[in-house]
Amino acid sequence: MHGGVLVLLCAAALPLRLQRVERLVLLTSGRPLRVADIGCDHGALAISLSQSAQAGAARILAVDAAAKALAGAVENAAAALGDCSTRSGPSFRHVELRNDLEFRLGNGLHALQEGEVHCVTISGVGVRTTFEILRHEDGEGEPGRALRERGISRLVLQPGANPRPTALRTLRGWLSAAGFKPLSDQIDLIGRRHYVTLVFARREGSARGPMGREFALLGGRADWDAAVAAGYAMHHFDWLKQDVEHMQRWGASCRWGDRVGVLDAAGERAYARELAGEAASATFTELIATADLRVLEEAAKGSAGVG
Numbered sequence: 001m002h003g004g005v006l007v008l009l010c011a012a013a014l015p016l017r018l019q020r021v022e023r024l025v026l027l028t029s030g031r032p033l034r035v036a037d038i039g040c041d042h043g044a045l046a047i048s049l050s051q052s053a054q055a056g057a058a059r060i061l062a063v064d065a066a067a068k069a070l071a072g073a074v075e076n077a078a079a080a081l082g083d084c085s086t087r088s089g090p091s092f093r094h095v096e097l098r099n100d101l102e103f104r105l106g107n108g109l110h111a112l113q114e115g116e117v118h119c120v121t122i123s124g125v126g127v128r129t130t131f132e133i134l135r136h137e138d139g140e141g142e143p144g145r146a147l148r149e150r151g152i153s154r155l156v157l158q159p160g161a162n163p164r165p166t167a168l169r170t171l172r173g174w175l176s177a178a179g180f181k182p183l184s185d186q187i188d189l190i191g192r193r194h195y196v197t198l199v200f201a202r203r204e205g206s207a208r209g210p211m212g213r214e215f216a217l218l219g220g221r222a223d224w225d226a227a228v229a230a231g232y233a234m235h236h237f238d239w240l241k242q243d244v245e246h247m248q249r250w251g252a253s254c255r256w257g258d259r260v261g262v263l264d265a266a267g268e269r270a271y272a273r274e275l276a277g278e279a280a281s282a283t284f285t286e287l288i289a290t291a292d293l294r295v296l297e298e299a300a301k302g303s304a305g306v307g
Contacts, residue, residue, distance in 0.1 A: 014048045017195045025156050028199050033058040035119040040064050043073030047080050050101040058100040063111045074103050108133040115151045123158035127167040130159045131284045144178025153202040161193040167286045169216040175200050185220035189228045233299035
């Protein structure tokens with residue numbers, strides 16, 4: 001899920017956006033490193049993590065649901081790291097290239113067993129797909145159950161290029177309700193595309209602290225590069241303003257109408273409960289309020305960071 005290109009890769013060829021993911025995994029995941037890259041595609045991130053980790057002191061699982069992509073990743077890793085051997089498990093098969101690195105065919109969290117890793121990273125797919133992978137088979141009112149059952153305590157997420165801030169707010173709100181707190185929230189402008197990388201950690205105990213609406217919308221903007229933050233806000237202000245106008249005129253029949261809604265007063269109250277960690281939806285719904293447009297417009301003008 002990192003671009004679909006099956007070529008021989010090594011650490012030096014790690015794309016810039018994935019270099020950010022790698023740094024945050026290494027900085028926030030503790031030691032020994034135990035991480036699963038869900039949707040590994042060409043395997044570049046997993047290979048680079050294996051090369052960066054202390055030899056023999058890591059466990060890195062590279063997971064993909066597409067057999068062809070995984071085969072290409074194995075070729076890349078074999079070229080970078082050496083020969084490989086194969087093994088099978090009760091619900092998966094995988095290729096082990098050395099003690100710390102495995103490539104495993106499987107669908108998202110299905111491929112992980114309890115206690116194998118403590119960090120999961122997902123990048124290169126959209127916000128909605130990221131949500132679906134993390135939600136897995138959670139039941140209504142059980143946000144984060146699949147993550148808890150597998151012992152996941154760190155998440156490093158980079159949901160595709162130019163993610164909509166209202167979609168990211170839905171994801172951040174769900175993570176808060178699932179018992180995770182933000183550790184880092186960073187943005188990079190690479191070419192003409194913005195990449196937002198989130199790091200969340202499991203909270204100790206059962207307390208679920210509230211997440212401010214502005215932070216849920218624009219994350220760490222107070223610490224982002226001002227020009228990059230303003231460009232990101234302006235890009236999405238224009239699109240969301242158009243979406244609000246279309247939704248108000250045509251409702252669910254307009255673009256995004258099947259999964260995007262404009263908040264009324266009742267919806268605002270319900271959404272506030274979700275951001276406070278008091279409730280979480282089992283389905284992904286991106287909601288837009290007219291107040292969001294004001295926040296984005298102010299951010300586009302380079303006003304003071306939001307809290």
